[in-house]
Amino acid sequence: MKITHYLRQRRQAVTAKQVAEAFDICQRTVYRDIQCLMDSGVPIRGEAGVGYTIDKKYYLPPITFDADELEAIGLGINMVRQWTDDRFAEKAASAFAKIEAVLPTALQGELKQITTYAVLNQPIRTWSVSFSELREHIRAKTKLEIEYVDQHNHETIRVINPLALFFFNPVWLLLGWCEKRQDFRNFRLDRIRSTAITEQKFVDEVGKNLSAYLVSVGVCHE
Incomplete structure (x- = not known):
């Protein structure tokens, strides 16, 4: 079961050595x-010299959670509802309803006893671009052309490979590989004036992907 979860979370094939570690x-x-x-x-699917992959359309049968796991899930859903957009918040609520529906009777009461919450201590800087559409472009690996205004009110047009969204209260940042700078750049959502889809796809290049960024800022190791 854990191996299946692990494979579903990987974007690329993983070797038996990686799974073992x-x-x-x-x-x-x-x-x-x-x-x-x-x-x-x-x-x-397993391929010699490449590794293992799993069909992402495969879903595991319902599983149960302990009280602390339910608390963590409830906290995460609460954060999504407050700090993203309506579309993503609806998905969070839908996920929570599905979890609630398959929980055994003994755990149903735990959902009504969640005691861990996340509360905004200052208003989020609002944005005009679509949060959910940005997420879709990240998953689809679609290059974006953005009109961006920096802290000095200078406008620039950037073509980026969108890689991830990060929340630094009270702002959301779009991480991308910037073609103009040939480096990683974070763009505040509230400073993006507009986005345009280029219809160009990008590949997960070594040194230009999310993993490389996380290594560069010390979040994870190679």
Whole structure:
């Protein structure tokens, strides 16, 4: 089950060695467990020299959560409702309703006893671009042309590979690989005047992707 979750979270193929290191098990155990999953019908594909991938359309059967896990999920959904847009907030509410629907009776009461909340301590800087559409362009790897106004009120046109959205209260930032600067740049959503889809796709290049950025700022290691 954990291996299936792990594969679903990866954008690229992962090797047996990477899976073994992630779960602190030997590669022989990885081969055995993945073969068992494949034999049971889980759509995992393995290619020699490349690694394993899973069909992202595959969904796991409902699972249960303990009280702390439900608390964490409730907190996350509360944050999404407050700090994103209506469209994404609806998705968060929908996800929570699905979780509630499959919970065993013994845990139903835990949802009504959540005691961890996130409260805005200052208003979010509003934006005019579509938060949800930006997320779609990130997933689709579509280049964007943005009209941006910096802190000195200078306007520039940038073509970027949108990579992620980060929240630094009270602002949201769009991380992108900027073709003009040939480097990573963060763009405040409230300073983006407009966006235009270029219809061009970009690939997940080494040194220009989200993983490289996270390494560069010390969030994760190579």
